[in-house]
Structures are given as structure tokens and as C-alpha cells.
Amino acid sequence: MAQVIVVGAGISGLLAACFAAKRGYQVKVLAFGQGALTVAGGIIDLFGYDENGVLVTDPLAHIAKLQKPHPYALMGAQRVEEALEAFKTLTAEQNYLYLGDGHHNQKVPTAIGSFKPSCLIPPSIDGSYAFDCPKIVVVGFNLLKDYYPRLIAKNLKHFFARSKEVEVTELMLNWPTGKEYRDVSALDLARELETPIGQLNFVTQLKAKNICGPDTAVIIPPILGERPELSAEIQTKLERELNTKLIEVSSIPPSVTGLRLDHLLRRACADLNIDIIEKAQVVGYTGIKANAGEDAAPSANKWQVQEKGKCLSLITGGYGREREYTADAFIVATGGVFGAGLVTTMGRMYEPIFDLEIKVPEVQRDWSHKYLFCGQPQPFAAYGVSVNEHLQPIDEAGNVIFHNVQFVGRSLRGYDFCFEKSGNGVAVTTAYHAACELEHNLAAYQAQQKK
Numbered sequence: 001m002a003q004v005i006v007v008g009a010g011i012s013g014l015l016a017a018c019f020a021a022k023r024g025y026q027v028k029v030l031a032f033g034q035g036a037l038t039v040a041g042g043i044i045d046l047f048g049y050d051e052n053g054v055l056v057t058d059p060l061a062h063i064a065k066l067q068k069p070h071p072y073a074l075m076g077a078q079r080v081e082e083a084l085e086a087f088k089t090l091t092a093e094q095n096y097l098y099l100g101d102g103h104h105n106q107k108v109p110t111a112i113g114s115f116k117p118s119c120l121i122p123p124s125i126d127g128s129y130a131f132d133c134p135k136i137v138v139v140g141f142n143l144l145k146d147y148y149p150r151l152i153a154k155n156l157k158h159f160f161a162r163s164k165e166v167e168v169t170e171l172m173l174n175w176p177t178g179k180e181y182r183d184v185s186a187l188d189l190a191r192e193l194e195t196p197i198g199q200l201n202f203v204t205q206l207k208a209k210n211i212c213g214p215d216t217a218v219i220i221p222p223i224l225g226e227r228p229e230l231s232a233e234i235q236t237k238l239e240r241e242l243n244t245k246l247i248e249v250s251s252i253p254p255s256v257t258g259l260r261l262d263h264l265l266r267r268a269c270a271d272l273n274i275d276i277i278e279k280a281q282v283v284g285y286t287g288i289k290a291n292a293g294e295d296a297a298p299s300a301n302k303w304q305v306q307e308k309g310k311c312l313s314l315i316t317g318g319y320g321r322e323r324e325y326t327a328d329a330f331i332v333a334t335g336g337v338f339g340a341g342l343v344t345t346m347g348r349m350y351e352p353i354f355d356l357e358i359k360v361p362e363v364q365r366d367w368s369h370k371y372l373f374c375g376q377p378q379p380f381a382a383y384g385v386s387v388n389e390h391l392q393p394i395d396e397a398g399n400v401i402f403h404n405v406q407f408v409g410r411s412l413r414g415y416d417f418c419f420e421k422s423g424n425g426v427a428v429t430t431a432y433h434a435a436c437e438l439e440h441n442l443a444a445y446q447a448q449q450k451k
Ligand SMILES: Cc1cc2nc3c(=O)[nH]c(=O)nc-3n(C[C@H](O)[C@H](O)[C@H](O)COP(=O)(O)OP(=O)(O)OC[C@H]3O[C@@H](n4cnc5c(N)ncnc54)[C@H](O)[C@@H]3O)c2cc1C
Pocket: 007, 008, 009, 010, 011, 012, 013, 030, 031, 032, 033, 034, 035, 036, 037, 039, 040, 041, 042, 043, 044, 045, 046, 250, 280, 281, 282, 283, 333, 334, 335, 336, 338, 339, 340, 341, 353, 408, 409, 410, 411, 417, 421, 422, 423, 424, 425, 427
């Protein structure tokens, strides 16, 4: 059984680990910190807007027309579709359903009272009833931080051109937190709503307001439980008792919907016997790059390396102790600048584990448009590691640098996730593609060595 090491425990790393383990590989994850799921929504945006900012109605059809180096173009639309199905199967196995498919963008309510397009979403965030019903009630909580029900209601009124009745109400939280101890977050409320007393408090207060009913969509912060396996049950129970439809907004930090997915993926890893080694920051590797000169000495290497283009091991550091992890293949899922998978200094961007240079304009001013919100993709957002169709890192001439290394998720070049709304979509689909391509990459390298 070939051994695979995944670096990074964000959505792309945890999923790559699960998909590889499902294909029979023995997998370890080297994790340092949590990924962007802690702040981002647990929804899978595939492709929301084209390069002109126009809403994409059929994301998979649009993806089929994209050009390389966009990660979707490297994989092909069919692989992308397969990956979405594999994701839905994996989450369903953990008793958490995702609605939707790659051909439709669904409408997800946001914390500013707009709707954003996303392909795969949990039922609690499905905003479609808000379009169908005549009345919306936006519920806030007196001590909750970073959630503004009046702003949401104002923007919803505007969005629906005043064709619906939109009301705002506030429920009272009587906690020491939020008054003098610390702020109350949606995560506190999600934990509270997992308890019978929290549910009773919510139902009693909302019923007393007399503003909900079967014709009403009740917009709430993401509070229907922290644990993914409980959230559908909590939603059904509260909706039955209130005789109304509850809809969560996608996320406010800390992201409860993202944390649900994070918990789910870690449980799936445990079920698949994947070892997650925490506090393991990868700081280097042993091996020789395929494009290294003849006199190249392997970095930090105690072995005599015969084979060029093969990574032999990864080195973890931190807290003064180095450890070495060997494997047959390595999947790097370390994220972008946010996750520290890419590092920038003045005029330079690089990938720090393998010291891969990222091609950027010499003049830093040219990395971005003058205005952040200019209605166009930002150049800097698309900078990242160049890979081929098998997700192996390549140099400027297109030559593979390491045959047994793959990059997935946010560290990849060629897409602006924020503009096109494709963040978790690229993470999910490249994770799946990497697992599928492992066999090809290992076999191709062995064949080349025999020549
Ligand atoms: C605020 C925000 C909101 C977003 N909202 C959405 C949304 O609504 N929908 C959507 O689809 N996408 C959204 N995204 C995008 C989405 O979150 C990212 O595209 C996705 O999380 C990328 O996943 P990743 O696993 O590639 O990287 P990350 O989530 O960044 O994970 C990388 C992991 O690798 C670890 N790591 C880094 N270096 C090392 C190392 N040397 N050794 C070991 N570990 C290391 C990091 O600590 C981190 O845990 C949002 C992003 C942000 C920042």
C-alpha cells in the first residue's frame, strides 16, 4: 500500500486525505493551524460570476469553456462534476446532506442582506423560500457581535423592491458574556441551541413576538448547532414548534457553517484511519528538483539521492524539534497567503516548503488594480503555484519539478476565488483530482526510472 502525506488541514487537505484513503492509500496529514473554514462559509461555491461580473447560470457549462491555467481547465469539467458527487457522498456518509449540483447556482442569504451564488449548500442555508414566501422576519440577538439585523432587513427590502413585508426583531440573551466578560459570537449561540434550554428560550421568545408563521421565512445567524450531525435535527424541531421556515445566513466569523464542515471532515478522516499530526509545520524537504543543476546537493538531505525529480521526505520544525516524514507521494494543501502556503515580500512571491518561485510582475504596483473593489478580477489573486494536468508542480518551461508532489486548493495559480466565487469549489475538486491522479504519477515516475 503506497503511503501518502498531505500537508495542511484546511478543506482541500482534509478532503485530499479522505479521497486518497478511500482509494486504498495509507495517509497521514501534517497539520499546522486550522484552515480558512474557521472564517469562511461551509458552502461549496463552484463558479458564481464570469470575468465581466455577470452571474453564471450553469457553472459546469461555463467551466467547460475556461482556459488553462485555471485549475478547472486543467482537470476538465467531467472530473469537476465527479468530484462534486464524491463530496456529496462523503458528507452524506457522515449524516450531513449537501443540496445542489454543478449545473445550478443556488441563492444563499448573506449577513448583509444580499444573496450570493453557491452550488452545494446544506439545507439550513437554502434561501429559496425567501423568494417564494410573502414575508421575511430577520431575527437578531441583543449581545451578538458582527450581526446587524436592521442592515439585513434594509437590504432585503431593497433587493425585493419592497414586494415583501420585511420585519426585524431582537431576542434577549441574558449572559455574562457580551456584557463584561467577552463578546457573544454565533458559535456561542450555536452551542446554546444544541441544549434543550437554549431551544426552549429561542422558541418561547420568538413565539411571544407573534410574527412568524407558515408564510414567513425567518432569517437567523448561523446558530442551528455547531455539530453537523445535529443541525438538521435542531432545524426540524424548531421549525415544527414555531410552524415557520428558518434560514441561516452563510457565515459570520467565527464561521459556524465552516466549522460544521471542518468537524465532519475530521470525523471522516478518523473513520478512514487517517493520522492527523497536529502542530506539524513543514519547513523543508529532502530530494532533488528535476530541474536542479548537476552539482545540486539535496537540501537538508542525509541520503545519497540518485533520482532527480523525487521528493523523499518532508521536514517538520517548530518548537526547536525537527522530524522527518517519508512517503511515496506528497499532496501540498497549504493554502494561499492567508494560510501561509504562499509568502510575499517586496517584489517577490514564493512557495516556502519547496522554495518554488511564483511568477509576479517586477513592479509591485502592477500586482493589483488601483481600487480593490474595481469590479474586475485582481491580478494578485491569481498568483500561485504552476501545475500540470496531474497537479504536479512545473517550471516556466512546463517541466515537472517533482513527480511525486501535487498541489491542491488555494495555493494554485490561475483563478480569483473571491471575484468568481470558486474558493471551496477549487479546493474540493482539486483534492479529488489529486487522489485520482496519484496512481498515474507514481506509475509514470517508475516507468521513467526504468528507461
Ligand atoms: C474570509 C473568507 C471567506 C470565504 N468564503 C468562502 C465562501 O463563502 N465560499 C467558498 O467557496 N469559499 C470561500 N472562501 C475561500 C475558501 O475558504 C478557500 O478557497 C479554501 O478554504 C481554501 O482551502 P485550502 O485548504 O486550500 O486552504 P486553507 O483553508 O488556507 O488551509 C491551508 C492549511 O494549511 C496549513 N499550512 C500552511 N502552511 C503549512 C505548513 N508549512 N505546514 C503545515 N501546515 C501548513 C494552514 O495552517 C491551513 O491550516 C473564503 C475565504 C476567506 C478567507
